Amino acid sequence: MGRYVARRLLQMIPVFIGATLLIFLMVNVMGDPIAGLCGERACDPATAAQLKREFGLDQPLWRQYATYMGNVFTGNFGTAFNGQPVTELMAAAFPVTVRLTIVAIAIEIVIGIALGVVTGLRRGHPVDTGVLLATLVVISVPTFVTGLLLQLLLGVSWGWIRPSVSPAAGFGELIVPGLVLASVSLAYVTRLTRTTIAENKRADYVRTAIAKGLPRRRVVTRHLLRNSLIPVVTFIGTDIGALMGGAIVTERIFNIHGVGYQLYQGILRQNTQTVVGFVTVLVLVFLFANLLVDLLYAVLDPRIRYA
């Protein structure tokens, strides 16, 4: 197990370097960020040159990347154009998005798996057909439609929630945005759970467990569910990263000042330091989420542990 974890950690290094280098190149290809800094008029050449020097943009690209990565390892992510250290932006944005992601993942796990188990055990029942239809609708409607619709109905027409989230962004305010963010994944989790449960229901070990006279509750939770969860855990694990990076639409609709918002602003203003910094952290989140998934496999299925 220890060697397995170590090997996985070593594999992360090239992925990390490759991903950050790619983002660095992509942001730089878009042109000179200083050019957009002075609004509709051109920056005067002397100030532009000095700003370039200050942000290190006058150096060759490879050196910019080397300096940047060197700084990152000491925890210095550079300065955004508005004079704020990028770490400060991160300290403000990541907790918000993490909370949003936790809400979304919790909704996925609780509602998604519960619906999946219920429908998986009762294939062909009206409940099953109804949930299947509902998930189909959720998957096919884009997030921004769901988001705007809920915002308009719950926020303006009925007045149950505030249409926008306050800067503090507490858990309570994030329930509706979390639901919107989770909606599509929720549908996938339901369908995935349903399929594996339905498959495993006919497995020998389930029949044995029933034949032993175990209570139905125990058969479902200990035997059936545990073995059916592996693909679901894989999906949810990779979804953590996807939700954090992909919250941009939801965050915009509900005015949540999280990672998506900062990335959007960074790209719009072509702020290399912000974009690369946030993506670097997101890459790390992805990698660790994947690692977590692999470790969870070992917990769920002991055979993987000994391999």
Next chain:
Amino acid sequence: MAAALMMAGCGGGGGFGGAGVLTSSWGDPQNPLEPANTNEVQGGKVLDMVFRGLKKYDPRTGRAVNMLAERISTTDSRTFTVTVKDGWRFSNGEPVTARSFVDAWNYGASLRDNQKNAYFFGYIDGYDKAHPDSGRQRADTLSGLRVTGPRTFTVRLNQKFAGFPDTLGYAAYAPLPRAFFTDHAGWLRKPVGNGPYRIASYTKGSAMTLKKWKGYPGPDPARNEGVTLLVYTDSNTAYTDVLAGNLDLVDDVPATQLKNVRTDLDGRYINTPAGILQTLAFPYYDPKWNTAGARKVRTGLSMAIDRAQITETIFRRTRTPATDWTSPVLGTAGGFQDGLCGHACAYDPAGARRLVREGGGIPGGRLKITYNADTGSHKQWVDAVCNSINNALGDDKACVGNPVGTFADFRNQIGQHRMSGPFRAGWQMDYPLIQNFLQPLYYTDASSNDGKWSNKQFDRLVDRANAETDRAASVRLFQEAEKVVRDNMAAIPLWYQNGSAGYTARLSHVTLNPFSVPVYNEIKVG
């Protein structure tokens, strides 16, 4: 930080409001909030509340009136003697003196300080030493500025510029307290000024609370208890919040909501002209566009654009078809002349076809209008303009849009002179003077002359207008210069842009100034 926000959240109204306090939508300022470093409207909004300069532009007429200036006198339109009024203070108690201005202006001009509005000080003697175009700076201060007493200083310009005092209402000329220089980082966290509001708290990227400053000595104190600016990621969300009563004021009604805004807000919607003109500029560094024939083609293209229909259908009358190269906010006394463009700006497909043919056709065979596609829904109107041109010329391939991904890249390509055809150019005035609509854009090698247009007659007229001490005569000369722009169709004027705002029933006396910024201190709550 979270605790502070929670406490702020305990107020009534929109959660951030409270008795007499209004909440307003805001965007994250692009640059650090320094007067000489703020060149976009969101940061400018704050400066407008916390600073007062020597002059202030009247929110209704746009005229520059004395604020901190007791007197600005000159005998030769080149050396100005400024007397600062007595009794003004910064909100930290420090008196505003002549030095507060001179130090601030020296800071703004110095290359070392990276101030994006440094060019505003370019008229003052010694600017070329404190801010050379290349190489190291040879002076830290402007030689043209001299403190002559606690409340008096002199400004010597490097050329005659009679309109100079009228430019001093711009935020870049605001005075700065000592704390700005002694504790710069601390000042940036919480700017201190001398305006009707003081900043109570500032959480970068999310909110700023401004409180009425009780000790404000000026004639325009706040008529509300304070303003809370909330950063919105999307103007649609801000608008939705106004509908739900969670936000009091939104100063940018999104285009998609314009259809319903009148019924939604029941008359609490403002749509007034601002000092913004949209034009199509041309690359004169490309020899194809710099010929006598091309001049006719440009006039023809201008006549091929159906401005009335585009402003009606795409902008829902939040733009007004342009008939000159300035803005209605100047007023006729200030130099706005309705219809100066004449038939060249009137839709006339037959005339357009004839002129383009006489001029030898579109240079390069096809018109490509370059714009940035990331903000401002420019795609829609560029497509509409092209459509209009194609219809007029009877050739559905005559004009196409040429989108550029980001604004930075768009500016970059303009700066590197890589335009092969017309490109989108928007001009938001710095101060309500006709000079500001002409000189920076069309004077040879001027700061925003992106197309590198150059005309000796125009330059001569502008020089004469600047030297003219009589205001009316100066405006007339600028209009003469504007006619040179027209006769050459240096840039095609498209439309004047309006400012828009919507607000809840809690507020009254909401107006927008000529810069399309709400006049916050006049708003009454409750």
